[in-house]
Every structure is written in C-alpha cells, then in structure tokens.
Amino acid sequence: xxxxxxxxxxxxxxxxxxxxxxxxxxxxxxxxxxxxxxxxxxxxxxxxxxxxxxxxxxxxxxxxxxxxxxxxxxxxxxxxxxxxxxxxxxxxxxxxxxxxxxxxxxxxxxxxxxxxxxxxxxxxxxxxxxxxxxxxxxxxxxxxxxxxxxxxxxxxxxxxxxxxxxxxxxxxxxxxxxxxxxxxxxxxxxxxxxxxxxxxxxxxxxxxxxxxxxxxxxxxxxxxxxxxxxxxxxxxxxxxxxxxxxxxxxxxxxxxxxxxxxxxxxxxxxxxxx
Amino acid sequence: xxxxxxxxxxxxxxxxxxxxxxxxxxxxxxxxxxxxxxxxxxxxxxxxxxxxxxxxxxxxxxxxxxxxxxxxxxxxxxxxxxxxxxxxxxxxxxxxxxxxxxxxxxxxxxxxxxxxxxxxxxxxxxxxxxxxxxxxxxxxxxxxxxxxxxxxxxxxxxxxxxxxxxxxxxxxxxxxxxxxxxxxxxxxxxxxxxxxxxxxxxxxxxxxxxxxxxxxxxxxxxxxxxxxxxxxxxxxxxxxxxxxxxxxxxxxxxxxxxxxxxxxxxxxxxxxxxxxxxxxxxxxxxxxxxxxxxxxxxxxxxxxxxxxxxxxxxxxxxxxxxxxxxxxxxxxxxxxxxxxxxxxxx
Numbered sequence: 061x062x063x064x065x066x067x068x069x070x071x072x073x074x075x076x077x078x079x080x081x082x083x084x085x086x087x088x089x090x091x092x093x094x095x096x097x098x099x100x101x102x103x104x105x106x107x108x109x110x111x112x113x114x115x116x117x118x119x120x121x122x123x124x125x126x127x128x129x130x131x132x133x134x135x136x137x138x139x140x141x142x143x144x145x146x147x148x149x150x151x152x153x154x155x156x157x158x159x160x161x162x163x164x165x166x167x168x169x170x171x172x173x174x175x176x177x178x179x180x181x182x183x184x185x186x187x188x189x190x191x192x193x194x195x196x197x198x199x200x201x202x203x204x205x206x207x208x209x210x211x212x213x214x215x216x217x218x219x220x221x222x223x224x225x226x227x228x229x230x231x232x233x234x235x236x237x238x239x240x241x242x243x244x245x246x247x248x249x250x251x252x253x254x255x256x257x258x259x260x261x262x263x264x265x266x267x268x269x270x271x272x273x274x275x276x277x278x279x280x281x282x283x284x285x286x287x288x289x290x291x292x293x294x295x296x297x298x299x300x301x302x303x304x305x306x307x308x309x310x311x312x313x314x315x316x317x318x319x320x321x322x323x324x325x326x327x328x329x330x331x332x333x334x
Numbered sequence: 335x336x337x338x339x340x341x342x343x344x345x346x347x348x349x350x351x352x353x354x355x356x357x358x359x360x361x362x363x364x365x366x367x368x369x370x371x372x373x374x375x376x377x378x379x380x381x382x383x384x385x386x387x388x389x390x391x392x393x394x395x396x397x398x399x400x401x402x403x404x405x406x407x408x409x410x411x412x413x414x415x416x417x418x419x420x421x422x423x424x425x426x427x428x429x430x431x432x433x434x435x436x437x438x439x440x441x442x443x444x445x446x447x448x449x450x451x452x453x454x455x456x457x458x459x460x461x462x463x464x465x466x467x468x469x470x471x472x473x474x475x476x477x478x479x480x481x482x483x484x485x486x487x488x489x490x491x492x493x494x495x496x497x498x499x500x501x502x503x504x505x506x507x508x509x510x511x512x513x514x515x516x517x518x519x520x521x522x523x524x525x526x527x528x529x530x531x532x533x534x535x536x537x538x539x540x541x542x543x544x545x546x547x548x549x550x551x552x553x554x555x556x557x558x559x560x561x562x563x564x565x566x567x568x569x570x571x572x573x574x575x576x577x578x579x580x581x582x583x584x585x586x587x588x589x590x591x592x593x594x595x596x597x598x599x600x601x602x603x604x605x606x607x608x609x610x611x612x613x614x615x616x617x618x619x620x621x622x623x624x625x626x627x628x629x630x631x632x633x634x635x636x637x638x639x640x641x642x643x644x645x646x647x648x649x650x651x652x653x654x655x656x657x658x659x660x661x662x663x664x665x666x667x668x669x670x671x672x673x674x675x676x677x678x679x680x
C-alpha cells in the first residue's frame with residue numbers, strides 16, 4: 061500500500077523532468093525524423109547522404125576535419141598542459157589567461173580572427189608577399205577552418221588536462237624511474253595512462269564541438285562544405301527540408317556515438333586506474 | 335639469489351631547496367654493505383631528503399658526493415643508479431596488473447620474456463602473493479599492495495633498497511606482520527637497505543643502526559640498544575621511548591628526592607639525570623623506597639603504565655608488572671638502580 065503511494069509520488073516528482081524531456085527532446089527529434097522521411101524521396105533521403113557525392117564528401121570532410129582537430133588539440137594540450145602545471149615562471153598566469161581567451165569568443169569572431177591572420181589582407185599574406193613575392197592565403201580553405209577550430213578547442217582541453225595533471229601521483233613517476241625508466245618510458249607508461257581519462261573525455265567534447273561548429277565555418281567556408289553549412293544551405297536556400305533533417309540526424313548520431321564511446325572508454329580506464 | 339650488498343658513502347652532502355630552505359646540513363655518513371640503516375626523526379628533520387639524495391631524486395648542493403662502493407654516483411640520475419624504492423603510498427602502476435608491475439623494471443631492462451616470467455614467479459612466491467598475479471591493483475588491500483611494491487623493487491636486483499615510511503599507511507597489526515617479514519627479507523637477501531620512518535618501534539626492530547635526525551642534522555648514530563640506553567642528548571632521549579627527568583641532591587650517602595631518600599653511593603652534590611619508565615620498580619616491603627601517589631593507571635595488557643607524583647619534582651611515568659592491583663589514588667613506594675640512570679649533559 062505504502063509502496064504504491066511511494067511510486068505514485070515518485071512518478072509525480074518525475075513528471076516535470078519527463079515533460080521537459082518530451083517537449084524539448086523527443087518531440088523535435090521525432091519531428092525531424094518524420095521530416096527526413098517525408099520528402100519527395102521518402103526514406104531514401106538517408107541513402108542520398110551516401111549516394112550523392114556532395115553530401116558524402118561533406119560528411120567525410122567534416123568527420124576528418126573534426127578528428128584531425130581533436131588529435132592535434134590533444135597532442136598540443138597534453139604537452140602544454142603538463143608543462144604549465146609543472147612549472148612556475150613569471151607570466152604563467154597571463155599565458156594561461158591568453159590560452160583560455162577563445163572561450164569568450166563566438167565562432168564568428170574566431171572566423172574573423174582567422175581571416176585577419178590568413179585571409180587576403182591577412183598578416184601571413186602580407187608577410188609572405190614581402191618575403192617571397194607571392195601571397196599565402198589559406199583562411200578560406202580546410203586549413204583555415206582547421207586553425208580556427210584548433211583555436212577554440214585548445215582552452216576546453218588544456219584546462220581539463222591541467223586539472224588532471226595536478227592529480228597525477230608524482231611517486232608513480234619516481235617509482236618508474238627507480239626501475240630504470242627513461243623520460244620517454246615514464247611518459248608512455250605512467251603519465252599518459254594517468255591523463256587518459258581526461259584526454260578521452262575532453263577529446264570527445266572537442267570532436268563534438270568541431271562536428272557541429274557553425275559560426276566559424278559560416279565566416280570562412282566559401283570553398284568548402286562542412287556538414288553544418290550543408291544543412292544550412294539545404295534548409296534556407298534549397299528549402300530541401302527532408303535532406304536537411306536527414307543530415308541533421310546523421311550529424312547528431314555520429315557525434316553522440318563518439319561521445320558515448322569515449323565515455324565508455326574513459327569509464328573503464330578510470331575503473332582500471334582505481 | 336643473494337644480492338651482494340653495496341657500501342654507500344656520503345661526504346659533505348647538504349641540501350638547500352630552490353626557495354632557500356636548508357633541508358639538510360652537510361652530512362658525512364657511511365652505510366656498510368648489507369646493513370639496514372634506519373633514518374628516524376620527526377617530520378621535516380631531513381630524513382626523507384637524505385633518502386632522496388641517495389636515490390638520485392635530489393642532487394646534493396655543490397661539494398656533496400655520493401658513492402656506491404667506489405663508484406661516484408653523485409651525477410647519476412635515479413634511473414641509472416639501480417636502486418629499489420618503496421613508498422608509503424605504494425606507488426603501484428594502476429594501469430598494470432600485479433605481475434605487470436613486478437615485471438616492469440625487467441621489461442625496461444629488456445630481459446627476455448622467459449627469464450622475466452621466471453623472475454616474476456620467483457618474486458611472487460618470495461612475497462607469498464602468487465595467487466594475486468593477475469589481479470588489478472585496486473583489488474588489493476594495503477598490505478598486499480606493499481608486498482607487490484617490495485616485489486617490484488627487488489625484481490631488478492637493485493644495489494640498494496630504499497624504503498620511505500613503507501608501513502605508515504597500514505593499520506597496527508598488519509604493520510607488525512609486514513615489519514617482521516621485511517626484517518626477514520632484508521637479512522636473507524643481504525641487501526643494503528635505507529629505511530626512513532618516524533616510528534621509533536619500527537626503527538629499533540629493523541635497524542642494524544639508527545640515525546636519529548633533528549632539524550637537518552644527525553643527533554646520534556648507533557645501534558638501537560645504544561640509542562635507547564645511552565641517548566646522546568635530551569632530544570634523542572625524548573624522541574626514543576619515554577623518559578623521566580630526575581633532579582635531586584646526594585648528601586651523606588643518601589639521594590634526597592621529594593618522595594624520600596634512597597641509599598646512594600656517589601659523592602655529595604646535586605644530581606641531574608633521566609630514567610626510563612621500566613627502570614622504576616615498586617619497592618618491596620621493608621626495603622627503602624620513595625613514596626608517591628598514583629595520578630593515573632593504564633592497564634596495557636603486558637604491563638601497566640602509571641603516572642606517579644610526589645616522588646620527583648615532575649610526575650614520573652612508571653611501567654609496573656601487570657599482576658599488581660593498582661589504581662589511581664593509591665600510594666606507592668618506588669625504587670631504582672643507580673646504573674639505570676641516564677646522565678644528561680644538556
């Protein structure tokens with residue numbers, strides 16, 4: 061009897077959260093899934109992602125770009141984060157401040173910064189013009205996007221790495237060294253495994269952010285199609301709502317899968333780390 | 335598998351940290367081959383710094399030199415010194431199994447797979463943890479972890495074994511068991527061992543010699559027996575075991591104290607000395623004794639510890655046999671022998 065009352069109470073308490081979940085998550089996703097299947101091609105909109113070269117190439121390009129940005133960010137941040145955590149020097153706080161600055165910029169501003177750096181009137185262009193006579197411009201290519209994404213990915217990852225590096229047990233490194241391990245071996249066998257959970261989780265966030273980044277792509281992408289841009293043009297220019305919806309779902313699915321995978325991997329490595 | 339012991343010599347080894355703190359005053363020290371030397375002292379006395387200098391984790395200030403046998407290892411970093419280390423926090427690699435941890439040093443040295451397996455099995459057996467070989471570290475108890483840490487350190491046949499408070503994180507019973515085991519292990523292997531602790535019971539049980547340290551300096555070096563019975567100064571006397579202070583006056587063959595007199599065979603004059611609790615006895619009826627009142631009595635099982643006032647200027651700690659019925663408020667008569675007194679110069 062009291063059990064039943066408790067269950068009713070629980071259901072009542074859960075109701076608001078459930079309502080929000082249905083209203084803001086299930087319904088829109090459901091609508092999206094329906095919209096994707098209700099175009100002239102029906103369910104074939106999904107197949108078009110693979111058969112239509114434009115969609116397929118943009119999908120592959122987006123995944124490759126995001127993966128590349130993620131790997132580069134992780135490599136950079138593991139080194140810099142460890143260094144910043146372990147060394148105290150004048151200007152350290154300022155340096156950390158500068159490195160985390162991009163957190164406060166919207167994507168459009170990051171895109172703008174890349175144009176100022178590598179655009180037609182950019183710094184690199186002027187420099188190369190003066191030095192070699194030909195202007196190096198890469199702001200509007202994949203390279204420009206890569207730089208922009210890297211720029212706004214670094215702060216998220218470096219802060220996580222620093223927090224994790226702070227918790228590493230220095231005794232482990234000393235134990236490994238006493239057993240004869242070189243700096244390289246200590247890094248490979250002790251430091252990186254210790255940072256792994258942090259690298260996995262921040263790497264997954266970095267990948268997800270890059271997959272869905274729009275502002276920077278919108279500012280820079282005149283020659284390139286990344287998935288969010290394709291969705292935008294399908295939706296606004298071609299009014300191909302079904303295709304836009306199908307692409308949106310695929311984009312979400314890939315990102316979600318990577319996040320889930322990273323969470324599982326990080327979870328098991330955390331468990332192993334005891 | 336006896337590892338021939340290495341003799342260690344430190345000459346003029348001081349350590350000043352980057353922020354200017356002097357952790358260690360210049361130290362000259364010789365550790366005999368195969369000896370277990372215990373560094374004992376309160377935290378901040380420089381004992382761990384000395385261990386880290388020998389390990390190669392810290393460099394001594396200029397002029398300091400460290401020799402293993404006749405080899406000058408001062409400039410060698412820890413990874414080139416072939417020392418085994420055991421830490422208070424175990425410091426086992428969480429991403430490796432028990433066997434993986436023990437095999438790590440051998441792997442780094444590129445010992446062939448078959449030989450490596452054999453050594454790991456041997457180490458597991460020596461530490462009696464064979465059944466734990468495939469466990470992950472987080473499945474082990476503290477005592478098991480420290481056994482793995484010992485096995486890992488010894489697997490590479492180090493020249494010196496360095497133990498930094500290895501038992502401090504364990505609970506009392508386990509600490510004693512593992513202490514006995516470490517003692518047996520060190521004797522059997524004949525390895526030179528440096529053991530750092532703040533626990534005087536551990537130091538006495540394990541050390542061939544003890545180095546008592548205070549404020550970056552050596553207060554006394556000696557066998558446990560000498561340190562306990564003939565402490566060099568008040569700091570050592572206080573730090574090792576409990577100590578009572580006596581101050582009285584010898585007159586006409588009698589030692590006069592607030593609690594009465596004892597027949598005394600020394601020239602007249604004031605007497606300043608210290609006395610261990612177990613050196614004080616309850617006087618037999620009819621024999622001379624000093625009268626005092628028991629303030630508190632703690633029954634400890636193997637003995638009872640009394641706090642007695644009125645006998646000497648300060649209350650005395652007395653270890654009495656466990657069979658005598660005594661409680662707080664009782665009046666007791668105490669006596670002691672002249673040769674149990676520890677002269678204190680300062």
